[in-house]
Amino acid sequence: MTTPVDATSTPAWDKLAQLQPTIVDGPHVLRRWFDADPGRAQRYTFEAADLHVDLSKNLLTDEVRDALLELADQVRIPARRDAMYSGEHINVTEDRAVLHTALRRPAGDSLTVDGQDAVADVHEVLERIYDFARQVRSGEWKGATGKPIRTIVNIGIGGSDLGPVMAYEALRPYVQDGLECRFISNIDPTDAAVKTADLDPETTLVIVASKTFTTLETLTNARCVRTWLLDGLVAAGAVEDTEEARNAAVAKHFVAVSTALDRVAAFGIDPANAFGFWSWVGGRYSVDSAVGTALAVAIGPEGFADFLSGFHAIDEHFATAAPEQNVPLLMGLLNIWYVNFWNAHSHAVLPYSQYMHRFPAYLQQLTMESNGKSVRWDGTPVTCQTGEIFWGEPGTNGQHAFYQLIHQGTRVIPADFIAVANPTHPTKDGGTDVHELFLSNFFAQTAALAFGKTAAEVEAEGTPANIVPARVFSGDRPTTSILADELSPKILGELIALYEHITFVEGTVWGIDSFDQWGVELGKKLALEIAPAVSGDDAALASQDSSTQGLVSWYRARRS
């Protein structure tokens, strides 16, 4: 295990700390920078595969950029990136390689990890998934009563849900007509009840997705949905009410995705109907593994292959682009700049794309489960703040909700704006192109955040003096603009890989193992310990703290 470099004791960190107070040397610094430097936008705009990324509206100067790039070298980001790509066990607390990048390497590549060719393994499973997808899409795969499948229900949680549902929603226009996916994640029984209420068990296929196949929520939901599906088939007279007939029906209606194929078998799903992946794929980095099976069925093998090619294009960019043009590197370093030198607590991600409405939620697991840590990979405490809160909603909805805080609040909230040039649903409102109106908001918001509105400008509009301060916009609110041609599978893959590598860059600066998630364990364990108390076990209740006893007692008294 290499010892993490303490970023805060590097010369680059000192330089950044010295630069920070000098950057904003008065109001409206971004206006002044743009006025003085007509080439600024061009100089800070980069292409990463198909992504057009404008960093110019950030609190960034050449000096800051250079110091950030020095920091990247001093904390050895290139070496750690190479170690990740080559399969070294950089996830030290779980002693695992971190190889989501191998999931999207083209067929024919090879990478030996722990004695096994990971890329060959990936493509073997991919071919099985594609074959399965073709069977479902063509109607060749039939349910127990001989009917083709119309609905795929994916049961999973965290990385086994957020990626597939986000990508399915984002790529809706690519979904085959007549097929629908639904996603059940929450152990709140409402989720499964609502999502299955109008489904026909005869035409429903369930994918149980769980890396570990031990997750309480997923296994509980899988059992409940199995009961719903088999009872439905029996009630409709479609299947006999015998153990044998029920098991035979499971084989036609349930497949599994997991790294633990023995547990899949124990659950009653034939391992022939299971798609595996590997311990070196973290849950939140798994949408491009077999965890994306529902998506592969929905958008088809060609669409899924395009999706993977987008990830790979950004992997290549991150591995090979010069540091001063390396977008994931620069964006990750900018986040460090804001978190550690501007005291930013959060980071907004604002897709101007209704189809991307689950993207911020997806990023929350990716970024916060990865970098929400207080110790470094050698067990020593971190030496600075880590893990900002990622949040967001699609524009323009957010404009009418929380943008007020970004424009005029007291905190620095860096924001990423994401949009595509070509709409899926070109629409005219009279003579107005609605997509253009939509994008005008994107462009206007980033300009307003950067350049603001001075008191003199507000006064010149005839605003009464006592109201002027409330209508002033300070500007200098940092944003990054990310544009692409269209929301295709490839471009979605590029966007996801971009944020994966941004997360990696931040984690490396902080000395964090971004690939474990021990912080989720305690709550899971306590839930199992408390469950008997909730169900009426007085001895179990007595062993709880007084607050928990009070809450559980209140619940037990009210439960009808």
Ligand code: F6P
């Ligand atoms: O509890 C957190 C977590 O382990 C996530 O990291 C993971 O994505 C999720 O649970 C689901 O895990 P699994 O895929 O093993 O069911």
